[in-house]
Amino acid sequence: MDTRVPLAAAVVLGVALNWPRLPDAAPASAPPERFSATRALVPLAAWAAEPRPTGSPAHAAVLDDLSAALTTSGFEVRREVSPDGRLVNLVAAAPGAPVGGVWLTAHSDSVPRAPGAADDGLGLAVVTEAARAISVGGVPAGLHVLVTDGEELGLLGAKAHVAADRASSGEGERASRLVLNVEARGTEGPAYMFQTAGPEGELLQAWRESGCGAQATSLAHSIYAVLPNDTDFTVFRRAGWWGYDFALIDGAWRYHTPEDTPANLSPASVQAVGDCVTGLARAWLGREPGFGAPKPEGARVYAQVGGATVEAPGWAVRLAAALPLLLLRPSRRVLVGAGAWALALTAAMGLAIFAMVPLAAVWPGFATRPAEALHPYPLFGLALALGVGCAGGALRLLRPFSPVGGWLDLAAIGAAVVAVALPAAGYALVPGVWAAALRARGYERMAVAGALAAGVLIGPVLLGACVGLTSRMLPVLALLPLLTLGWGIPRGAAIGNQPRPQPRGP
Numbered sequence: 291m292d293t294r295v296p297l298a299a300a301v302v303l304g305v306a307l308n309w310p311r312l313p314d315a316a317p318a319s320a321p322p323e324r325f326s327a328t329r330a331l332v333p334l335a336a337w338a339a340e341p342r343p344t345g346s347p348a349h350a351a352v353l354d355d356l357s358a359a360l361t362t363s364g365f366e367v368r369r370e371v372s373p374d375g376r377l378v379n380l381v382a383a384a385p386g387a388p389v390g391g392v393w394l395t396a397h398s399d400s401v402p403r404a405p406g407a408a409d410d411g412l413g414l415a416v417v418t419e420a421a422r423a424i425s426v427g428g429v430p431a432g433l434h435v436l437v438t439d440g441e442e443l444g445l446l447g448a449k450a451h452v453a454a455d456r457a458s459s460g461e462g463e464r465a466s467r468l469v470l471n472v473e474a475r476g477t478e479g480p481a482y483m484f485q486t487a488g489p490e491g492e493l494l495q496a497w498r499e500s501g502c503g504a505q506a507t508s509l510a511h512s513i514y515a516v517l518p519n520d521t522d523f524t525v526f527r528r529a530g531w532w533g534y535d536f537a538l539i540d541g542a543w544r545y546h547t548p549e550d551t552p553a554n555l556s557p558a559s560v561q562a563v564g565d566c567v568t569g570l571a572r573a574w575l576g577r578e579p580g581f582g583a584p585k586p587e588g589a590r591v592y593a594q595v596g597g598a599t600v601e602a603p604g605w606a607v608r609l610a611a612a613l614p615l616l617l618l619r620p621s622r623r624v625l626v627g628a629g630a631w632a633l634a635l636t637a638a639m640g641l642a643i644f645a646m647v648p649l650a651a652v653w654p655g656f657a658t659r660p661a662e663a664l665h666p667y668p669l670f671g672l673a674l675a676l677g678v679g680c681a682g683g684a685l686r687l688l689r690p691f692s693p694v695g696g697w698l699d700l701a702a703i704g705a706a707v708v709a710v711a712l713p714a715a716g717y718a719l720v721p722g723v724w725a726a727a728l729r730a731r732g733y734e735r736m737a738v739a740g741a742l743a744a745g746v747l748i749g750p751v752l753l754g755a756c757v758g759l760t761s762r763m764l765p766v767l768a769l770l771p772l773l774t775l776g777w778g779i780p781r782g783a784a785i786g787n788q789p790r791p792q793p794r795g796p
């Protein structure tokens with residue numbers, strides 16, 4: 291049986307199962323203990339009326355406003371001024387509260403050319419409304435708010451806060467903190483939780499208790515770890531604090547532009563982030579009196595399937611990726627060929643990316659504008675499918691020149707290597723490796739089941755990647771389906787597996 295049809299159906303199913311469902315923005319009349327995006331967005335209109343870079347009068351006015359809002363909710367607000375007098379963080383808690391506990395964090399400054407409704411007006415709106423909702427009937431002793439300054443200048447406020455915290459507490463007696471940081475690279479779409487700090491087993495348990503419906507996968511975490519981008523969260527993580535980092539990533543073409551306005555910030559997205567921050571803060575506040583020192587724990591692999599967060603230890607994913615290679619029994623010739631083709635593919639992708647540099651030079655908006663034109667998701671998906679199709683077609687044309695046969699083997703080996711090396715990023719490839727190995731051994735029906743599982747895991751990865759990456763990255767993305775779609779090419783068609791031509795009779 292040809293596995294391409296069930297695979298394509300499974301990818302569609304995987305996307306459909308994980309299609310982001312955004313909550314409706316709760317109205318201003320919602321119960322006071324509930325997070326309401328409508329309420330959160332009221333003060334934001336003034337905060338994001340104009341850019342508020344560090345030190346500007348607009349920034350000073352926003353700090354006054356934030357301070358007043360937190361005071362009204364029952365917090366005692368302290369201004370933490372950096373030693374050079376340039377930065378002002380706001381630190382808020384119940385009067386006399388100890389330092390340990392849950393910290394809601396966002397940054398107050400914007401870049402000079404953007405009004406920063408999402409970056410990081412979203413964070414300011416979410417943090418103040420969540421703090422208010424949780425503090426109905428009194429601010430919990432473990433709840434803190436930290437509004438940092440100078441994030442856009444190099445995470446300066448967060449660094450100043452951590453330095454001040456170090457100076458005021460001894461090395462051994464540092465209080466345990468859990469940070470809920472809210473950032474934005476886009477202005478709409480689902481909430482993404484793209485990195486964690488601390489023991490992931492415990493973090494994921496609280497995550498499930500909180501009912502947070504944000505998109506979360508260990509793949510995003512591992513991609514983010516290698517990107518040069520940073521948020522204040524990086525500073526907190528390095529200080530040894532636990533936590534979750536949230537962001538909106540869709541609508542990324544408005545990031546750091548004059549279009550980052552309150553009108554372009556989606557109320558449903560604000561509600562999605564706000565519900566998660568409020569729910570997680572409550573879940574962790576219930577874990578009194580502190581969460582102790584980080585315990586050594588292997589990396590967790592997690593992904594969303596049908597709205598539920600599924601997790602596994604990293605070693606289990608490594609084992610699952612390596613086992614089917616025993617079935618595959620690759621010959622040395624295949625391994626050498628796999629290496630050669632991996633090099634050729636890497637070189638081709640490198641060339642494709644460099645080919646875009648001159649294009650971006652003559653068309654300055656190139657990197658982000660096509661993303662705008664291709665919005666929303668279905669068009670992203672279509673563009674990606676076309677790109678993959680073209681790449682796949684080109685490789686099929688090249689097949690007669692392949693040094694070895696067995697695309698199946700090459701794809702499976704490549705996918706297995708990725709999944710064993712980086713289980714948190716490569717988990718979605720594992721069912722594909724099984725499908726390829728089973729097919730190589732002639733277990734066609736079981737291979738189809740593997741293909742279905744592969745599609746369900748890969749679908750949401752493609753969806754998230756389309757939203758999260760700009761068009762510049764599409765050639766890189768094409769590698770992922772290529773690694774897994776390899777077995778879809780009929781086995782007999784590969785050069786090495788072709789039956790030898792029968793000698794003609796006399």
Ligand SMILES: [Zn+2]
Nearest residue numbers: 409410473474
């Ligand atoms: Zn930001």
